[in-house]
Amino acid sequence: MFETRTDEDLMALYLEGEPRAFQALMDRHSGPVYNFILRRCGRSKEAAEDILQDTFIRVIKNAATFQRKAKFTTWLYTIARNLCIDALRKASYRRHPSLDQPLSSSEGSGATLMDKVANKDQGAEKAAHESHFKAKLQEALDELPEEQREVFIMREFQGLKFWEIAEIVGVPENTIKSRMRYALQGLRKNLEEFHPPP
Numbered sequence: 001m002f003e004t005r006t007d008e009d010l011m012a013l014y015l016e017g018e019p020r021a022f023q024a025l026m027d028r029h030s031g032p033v034y035n036f037i038l039r040r041c042g043r044s045k046e047a048a049e050d051i052l053q054d055t056f057i058r059v060i061k062n063a064a065t066f067q068r069k070a071k072f073t074t075w076l077y078t079i080a081r082n083l084c085i086d087a088l089r090k091a092s093y094r095r096h097p098s099l100d101q102p103l104s105s106s107e108g109s110g111a112t113l114m115d116k117v118a119n120k121d122q123g124a125e126k127a128a129h130e131s132h133f134k135a136k137l138q139e140a141l142d143e144l145p146e147e148q149r150e151v152f153i154m155r156e157f158q159g160l161k162f163w164e165i166a167e168i169v170g171v172p173e174n175t176i177k178s179r180m181r182y183a184l185q186g187l188r189k190n191l192e193e194f195h196p197p198p
Contacts, residue, residue: 007072040084055080140190148183
């Protein structure tokens with residue numbers, strides 16, 4: 001019933017008193033928004049889950065202010081981004097986002113879920129190379145200015161369009177494109193010494 005409805009239709013149904021429409025929105029967007037929060041804030045999974053919960057609580061509280069002509073995902077990511085900024089300001093230290101969070105602190109190897117489900121056909125050398133590359137990419141991302149890293153994460157990991165990022169961040173689209181261009185240049189420079197195995 002709800003699968004074929006747009007996000008905006010679901011919000012309208014929720015405002016008309018259909019709670020299952022809101023559940024459908026949560027089912028559709030919880031995973032991507034959680035991943036965005038985890039990468040944007042670079043905090044623990046528990047903290048990311050708290051921010052995700054706060055995001056949807058804000059959606060409920062402010063549902064009446066949502067304008068049907070607006071894109072729901074832009075509004076949703078704006079809320080999530082603002083909560084991330086608040087969380088980072090409140091933190092006594094800043095940690096940069098991690099591409100892969102450890103499965104648990106008890107695992108000395110620091111193995112991630114990505115490592116656990118790696119293709120079994122990969123040779124040990126290729127697997128080691130990919131692990132090394134991910135570490136190098138993380139380092140390169142950490143060296144980017146915050147504004148560039150934010151745009152890169154939204155564009156490459158969340159798949160948002162430039163105009164959507166511009167609305168979320170609150171700057172012109174050309175500024176977002178410029179930040180993305182500088183982010184790519186910075187990453188390219190920091191990764192230029194990295195060569196894949198033959």
